[in-house]
Structure formats: structure tokens, C-alpha cells
Amino acid sequence: MIKIVEVGPRDGLQNESKFLNTNVKASFIKDLSLAGLKNIEISSFVSPKAIPQMKDSQDLVGLLEKEKFYKSVLIPNMKGYEISEKFEIDEISLFTTTSETFCRKNTNCSIDESLRRIQDIIRENAGKRKIRGYLSTVFGCPYEEMIPLKKVLSSIEKLFSLGCEEVSLGDTTGVAYPKQVRLYLKEIKKNFGLEKIAMHFHDTQGMALANVSESLEEGVEIFDSSAAGLGGCPYAKGASGNVATEDLVNFFQRNEIDVGVDLKNLVMASQEILKLLGKESNSKVHQLIKRKYEL
Amino acid sequence: MIKIVEVGPRDGLQNESKFLNTNVKASFIKDLSLAGLKNIEISSFVSPKAIPQMKDSQDLVGLLEKEKFYKSVLIPNMKGYEISEKFEIDEISLFTTTSETFCRKNTNCSIDESLRRIQDIIRENAGKRKIRGYLSTVFGCPYEEMIPLKKVLSSIEKLFSLGCEEVSLGDTTGVAYPKQVRLYLKEIKKNFGLEKIAMHFHDTQGMALANVSESLEEGVEIFDSSAAGLGGCPYAKGASGNVATEDLVNFFQRNEIDVGVDLKNLVMASQEILKLLGKESNSKVHQLIKRKYEL
Numbered sequence: 284m285i286k287i288v289e290v291g292p293r294d295g296l297q298n299e300s301k302f303l304n305t306n307v308k309a310s311f312i313k314d315l316s317l318a319g320l321k322n323i324e325i326s327s328f329v330s331p332k333a334i335p336q337m338k339d340s341q342d343l344v345g346l347l348e349k350e351k352f353y354k355s356v357l358i359p360n361m362k363g364y365e366i367s368e369k370f371e372i373d374e375i376s377l378f379t380t381t382s383e384t385f386c387r388k389n390t391n392c393s394i395d396e397s398l399r400r401i402q403d404i405i406r407e408n409a410g411k412r413k414i415r416g417y418l419s420t421v422f423g424c425p426y427e428e429m430i431p432l433k434k435v436l437s438s439i440e441k442l443f444s445l446g447c448e449e450v451s452l453g454d455t456t457g458v459a460y461p462k463q464v465r466l467y468l469k470e471i472k473k474n475f476g477l478e479k480i481a482m483h484f485h486d487t488q489g490m491a492l493a494n495v496s497e498s499l500e501e502g503v504e505i506f507d508s509s510a511a512g513l514g515g516c517p518y519a520k521g522a523s524g525n526v527a528t529e530d531l532v533n534f535f536q537r538n539e540i541d542v543g544v545d546l547k548n549l550v551m552a553s554q555e556i557l558k559l560l561g562k563e564s565n566s567k568v569h570q571l572i573k574r575k576y577e578l
Numbered sequence: 579m580i581k582i583v584e585v586g587p588r589d590g591l592q593n594e595s596k597f598l599n600t601n602v603k604a605s606f607i608k609d610l611s612l613a614g615l616k617n618i619e620i621s622s623f624v625s626p627k628a629i630p631q632m633k634d635s636q637d638l639v640g641l642l643e644k645e646k647f648y649k650s651v652l653i654p655n656m657k658g659y660e661i662s663e664k665f666e667i668d669e670i671s672l673f674t675t676t677s678e679t680f681c682r683k684n685t686n687c688s689i690d691e692s693l694r695r696i697q698d699i700i701r702e703n704a705g706k707r708k709i710r711g712y713l714s715t716v717f718g719c720p721y722e723e724m725i726p727l728k729k730v731l732s733s734i735e736k737l738f739s740l741g742c743e744e745v746s747l748g749d750t751t752g753v754a755y756p757k758q759v760r761l762y763l764k765e766i767k768k769n770f771g772l773e774k775i776a777m778h779f780h781d782t783q784g785m786a787l788a789n790v791s792e793s794l795e796e797g798v799e800i801f802d803s804s805a806a807g808l809g810g811c812p813y814a815k816g817a818s819g820n821v822a823t824e825d826l827v828n829f830f831q832r833n834e835i836d837v838g839v840d841l842k843n844l845v846m847a848s849q850e851i852l853k854l855l856g857k858e859s860n861s862k863v864h865q866l867i868k869r870k871y872e873l
Contacts, residue, residue, distance in 0.1 A: 460832035462792040489825050489862035493788040496756040521869060523724070523862055530784050537755035537785070567784035567818055573817060 285535055285542050286322060288451070288481060288507045289315055289528055291553075293324040293357055295513030297334050298524055299560055305339045307555060309346040314552035316352040319544035320528070324376060328366045344370050355415060355440035359390065362476035364404045366440070367412075375408065377401045377447070378417035381438050385455075389419075398441060405446040416447030422467070425518040432467060436474055449479050451507055454494070456518050457487025461497040468501040477494055481505035484526045486565070487516050491526035492534050499538075506531055511553035512565035517541035527566030546572050556576060580830055581617060581838050583746070583776060583802045584610055584823055586848075588619040588652055590808030592629050593819055594855055600634045602642040602850060609847035611647040614839035615823070619671060622652035623661040637831035639665045650710060654675045654685065659699045660784070663709075670703065672742070673694045673712035676733050679721035680714065680750075688839050693736060700741040712778070713743030717762070720813040727762060731769055738847035744774050746802055749789070751813050752782025756792040763796040776800035777851055781860070782811050786821035795812035801826055822861030841867050849873060 292312050296303065312325055325347055331338035336366055344356060348371045355374040358364050379397040380386045386394045405414055418438050424430055435452075435525040442450045452471075464482075471480060480496045482505070484491040497504060514524030532544045550572040557564060564570060573577070587607050591598065591694060607620055620642055626633035639651060643666045650669040653659050664672055674692040675681045681689045700709055713733050719725055730747075737745050747766075759777075776791045777800070779786040790801060803826040809819030827839045845867040852859060859865060868872070 458832075460829070462833045487830070487862065488828055488866065489784070489822075490787050490829060492785050493791040493829070496788040496791060518870065519866060522866055527784075533783055534755070534785060536787070537753075537783070538757045567782065571783065571814060571817055574814065 284504060285540055285546070286505045287325045287528065287531060287542055288355070288505065289318060289320045289510060290483070290525060291335075291509035291511065291513045291528065292314070292509045293327050293506075294525055295509035297327065297336050298517060299336065300516035301560055302338070303556065303559055305342045305346065307559065308339075308343055309370040311552060311556050313350060315549070316350060318548035318552050319542070321360070321543070322353045322354065322355065322551075324355040324357060327359070328363035329359050341366060341369075344372065345502040348372075352425060357417075358404065360400050361403055361407070364407060372412060372416060374413040374415055375404070376417055376451075378419060379438065379442070380419040381430045381434050382420045382427045384426035385420050385424050388426065398445065401442070401447075402445050413449070414447050415449045415451060416442035416445075417451050417453055418442060419453040419455045422454045422463055423456060427458050432470060433436060435467065436470060439471065439475060443475060443479070449481055449505065451481035451483045451505075453483040454485055457485035457491070457523070459484065459494050460490055461493050464494045464497045467499060468498060468503065472501065477502045477504070481507055483507040485516060486512065486523040486526045486530075487519060489523075492530060495526065495531065495534060498578050510549060511557055511569055513553065513556065525564045527564065527569060529566045529568040529572065530563070533568040547576055547578075550576075551578060579799060580835055581800045581801065582615060582823065582826060582839070583650070584615045584618045584805060584838055585778075585802045585820060586610070586804035586806065586808045586823065588622050589802075589820055590705065590804035592622065592631050593809035593812060594631065597631050597856055598851065598854055600637045600641065602854065603634075606847060606851050607642060607723060608645060610844070611645060613843035613847050614837070615647065616838070616846075617648045617650065619631055619650040622654070623658035624652070624654050636661060636664075638787070639667065643667075646772055652712075653699065653717070655695050656698055656702070659702060660682065667707060669708040669710055670699070671710035671746075672699060673714060674733065674737070675714040676725045676729050677715045677719035677722045680719050683721065684714075688864075695741050696737070696742075708744070709742050710744045710746060710776075711737035711740075712746050712748055713737060714748040714750045716747040717749045717758055718751060719728055720751050727765060730762065731765060734766065734770060736785060737772070738770060744776055744800065746776035746778045746800075748778040752780035752811060752818070754789050755785060756788050759789045759792045760796060763793060763798065767796065772797045772799070776802055778802040780811060781807065781818040781821045781825075782814060784818075787825060790821065790826065790829060805844060806852055806864055808848065808851065818860045822859065824859070824867065825862040826863045828863040842871055842873075845871075846873060
């Protein structure tokens with residue numbers, strides 16, 4: 284059973300420079316849910332100074348509380364956690380990385396400090412909401428030459444032992460390639476199984492679906508993606524961000540795996556957002572569907 | 579040992595509506611060769627009425643005769659073959675398809691007739707030049723619901739028995755998907771081995787590299803691609819055509835397979851052509867390299 288985690292409203296939009304109106308975002312997210320996406324990361328409770336695109340996150344989450352899909356919010360620290368307690372959400376996601384340099388540049392703390400934050404939040408949460416752990420720069424880092432597989436394995440171990448119920452492995456800069464993915468997943472499978480492992484690929488080099496295909500063959504069942512390929516790569520200006528949900532859904536459909544998502548409705552869900560951002564979708568499948576139905 | 583067959587100057591440019599000056603094409607092809615591409619399909623001796631973009635094919639081939647790379651030209655019929663005899667080329671490529679409807683619409687003859695043409699040309703060639711056979715619509719056809727694998731196998735058998743020394747399997751409309759590719763290749767391997775089989779993927783659904791990855795794992799060593807992703811899909815206006823050579827080369831490089839191509843020089847080779855066509859490359863790797871070196 285394949286599970287798609289839609290991260291466009293969070294990972295996608297936080298990498299778009301423009302701020303979008305709260306109502307526009309809320310109806311985008313509702314439309315994604317109507318198109319059949321069951322798990323959506325809707326926003327993050329981060330400092331509005333750090334990520335101004337998310338400054339309305341409380342209003343947005345408030346507007347969506349009663350919706351029926353499985354709702355997740357990203358939380359960077361205890362302050363964000365305290366805000367999250369005001370809302371009915373199903374899951375909170377927390378993050379760390381395999382790279383010390385990336386951790387300092389991205390979150391201004393050491394890996395140990397980020398793990399302590401995760402530990403404190405999980406303790407405070409006391410099982411109330413499901414916990415998803417993000418591990419970034421798994422397949423490579425823009426600052427450190429090479430992340431040893433051993434380091435990746437010990438980071439995953441740490442996240443599970445702290446109480447994460449799912450760990451999403453981020454190819455943050457889109458450098459993963461099939462042979463590497465296979466090698467890493469074989470080791471991960473040996474150590475932890477793959478039931479609670481999600482793959483979070485970026486399509487920077489157009490290789491995301493090749494990596495998805497490899498992961499699927501190894502037995503992974505959870506994949507993160509962003510509608511219309513929203514977002515980008517902060518480390519390569521103008522490059523693609525997360526793999527597009529359209530490409531992922533079409534990939535599964537072609538492989539005779541039903542994920543319960545209607546591609547036409549999915550493409551329609553992001554039309555308004557793309558217009559406001561003044562950009563075309565990076566997704567080839569998005570463009571095909573748009574032409575097919577003259578959207 | 580991986581072999582890349584660059585088909586941009588033929589399959590790419592025949593799907594671009596604009597006619598390009600012969601000298602522009604010649605220097606494009608020379609630059610591709612200088613970037614490290616060793617096998618290039620430079621043009622086709624088709625009727626200028628059918629494909630006006632190729633109306634200067636004799637002049638172009640004449641200009642390139644003395645170049646050192648392995649030169650191939652596509653030939654649709656005996657008339658084209660007779661023209662080809664005037665030139666020093668290494669290989670002629672001939673084509674048929676698995677779909678009766680596609681054959682009639684595309685070449686205005688039956689599959690049997692197209693095979694007879696191939697037979698006559700191979701007899702006339704009498705071993706002088708190497709023969710490559712193209713088999714199109716292998717993984718699906720825009721007109722026929724489903725091409726049975728049995729039909730694909732018997733078509734390959736026919737092409738080898740007529741004397742083709744290499745058979746390129748065309749995913750003409752870009753509908754192939756990894757599971758199908760694996761299934762087909764396992765059967766093809768059983769029947770013919772894979773040494774003389776080339777894969778010719780189109781990136782219509784962004785799945786070309788996933789299919790390449792699958793093919794590589796099964797043991798395929800020959801791949802067709804088009805520099806800058808030139809060309810398009812006549813069956814889906816505006817959609818991507820052949821997988822881009824940049825994406826393919828980068829894929830192999832990331833997988834630690836040296837194909838002897840310099841990515842920067844490869845990207846530079848198509849800059850003039852893209853400018854004249856007034857389009858951006860569809861290839862994500864092309865865009866990344868362009869930004870990296872500010873080309």
C-alpha cells in the first residue's frame with residue numbers, strides 16, 4: 284500500500300519567494316485533499332522572520348482543522364510545539380540532518396542540539412500526535428564532501444530511538460542516484476526494515492523518478508512530493524525542488540499501482556497558485572494533463 | 579561499456595518546425611563530437627516534402643564525411659539508400675514498427691511492406707555499411723490500444739534475421755514505465771541477449787531516466803538520446819521528445835560510469851541551436867550546467 288505525503292504547501296511554498304494569501308493556500312490544500320491526497324503537510328510553525336512565507340501558519344492551520352485529511356505540521360523547536368498544541372493536527376514533523384555544517388547553516392545549531400530539541404518535543408507530546416522525523420542531506424550535502432552511510436544509519440537509529448514513528452530520508456539537494464539509493468536502502472532495510480521509512484527526493488537532476496523506482500523495488504511504501512513541483516532548490520537557483528506529485532502519481536498509475544489520486548483534479552488544484560507565482564510547473568506530467576484537458 | 583547514440587541532429591531536429599542553416603547544423607554536430615559523443619545519427623535521406631527540415635541532408639552529410647566520429651544516417655527507402663551510396667558513412671539505419679496503424683499513418687505502408695524495403699536495402703548494401711534497425715512503438719502506440727509482447731519479440735526476430743546488426747527499441751510516445759521495461763527486457767534477453775539491443779526512450783512523462791536505470795540493471799549497454807532534449811513529441815504538442823543526452827550522461831556519471839563526454843562542452847554545443855529555435859532545453863541537467871558555468 285503506497286502512501287504519498289504531500290509536502291507542497293510546506294516544503295514547496297517555503298521555497299517560493301512570494302507570500303500567498305491565507306485563503307488561497309487554504310483552498311489549494313482543500314483541493315489537494317479533494318483530488319485524493321490523504322496526507323498533507325500543511326505548514327510549519329517557524330519564526331516569521333526566518334520564513335516569512337509561513338507567517339500566517341496559525342491562521343492557515345486554524346482554517347483547515349476540521350478538514351478530513353491527515354494533517355501534519357513541521358515544528359522546529361519548543362516554541363513551535365507550544366503553538367501546535369492549540370490546534371487539532373494529526374502529526375508533527377521534526378527535523379535533523381546528517382551533516383554538521385548543514386545543520387549549523389540551516390538551523391544555527393549542532394546536530395546534538397537539534398536531537399535534544401526533538402527529544403524534548405517528543406517528551407512534551409507524550410504520544411498525543413504522531414511524530415515524523417525528517418533527516419536531511421542523506422545522499423549528499425552542499426557543504427560536506429560525503430556523508431558516510433554509517434552516519435546515515437546512526438542518525439536513523441537515533442530518530443527511531445527518540446520516538447519517531449516515521450523517518451523521511453531527504454535528498455535535500457537532489458544528488459541521489461539509483462545505484463546509491465539501492466545500496467543505502469539495502470543497509471537500512473537490514474537494520475530497521477522499510478515500513479517506517481519515507482523517501483523525500485528532489486528532482487534537481489531529473490533523476491527523482493529513477494530513484495523512486497529503485498526505492499519501490501527495494502520495498503519502500505512512503506514517498507514525499509510537492510504538487511506542481513512547487514518550490515525549488517535554495518542551493519541551485521532556478522533548479523527543481525521536490526519531485527512533483529503529478530509525476531509521482533502518474534508513475535504509480537503507469538506501474539499499475541492505484542494511489543487514489545485523480546490527476547486532472549490534482550493539476551487543477553495548483554492552477555491558481557502557479558498563476559499567482561507567475562510560473563509554470565516543472566512537472567512534465569502536469570504539462571501533459573494541462574494540455575490534454577485544456578486547463 | 580556503455581554506448582550513447584546521439585540522435586538529436588536527426589530525431590531531435592526533424593521534430594522542430596524551424597529549418598536550420600546547414601552550416602549551423604554542421605558545427606553543432608562537430609561540437610557534439612568534440613564534447614565526446616562517438617556515435618551520431620547526423621541526418622536522414624528522406625523526401626524533402628515529407629520532412630523539409632532535412633532538405634539539405636546531402637549537403638550536411640557531405641560537410642561531415644571526413645569527421646572522425648561514427649556516422650549514421652536514417653534511410654526510409656531504396657531512393658534514400660541510393661543517395662547514401664554517394665557518401666562515406668559508417669552506418670545506415672532503417673525503421674519499422676510494431677503497430678500496423680502507426681506504420682500506415684507514419685510511413686504510408688504496411689509493416690510487411692516496410693520489412694520488404696528493409697530486406698531490399700540490406701541486400702543492396704551487401705555488408706558495406708553497418709545496419710541499425712529501429713523498431714518504434716515498442717511500449718505502446720498512440721493509435722492501437724496495446725502492442726502484445728509477442729508481437730515485439732517477433733518484430734525483433736525479423737529485424738535480426740534480415741541482417742540488422744543492432745536493433746533500437748523505440749518508446750515513440752514516451753509511455754514506457756520501469757515495470758514494463760523490466761518485463762519486456764527479461765523476455766528479450768532470453769530470446770536474443772542484450773548485446774545488440776539499444777533503448778530509445780522519450781521523456782514525455784519524465785520517466786525516461788527511470789526506464790534507463792531499469793534497462794541498465796537488466797544489462798542494456800546502448801542508449802539513444804538527443805542533445806539538449808531537442809525535438810518534441812508529434813503526438814503530444816509541446817511535450818518532451820527524446821531523453822536529453824545531458825540527463826543521460828549525468829545519470830551515468832553519477833552512477834560512476836564514464837562515458838567520455840564532457841557535460842560543459844555538451845551543453846555549449848547546443849546553445850546556438852536553442853537560440854535559433856527560440857527555446858530552452860527541457861533537460862534539468864542542461865539548465866543546471868548552464869547556470870553553473872554562466873553559459
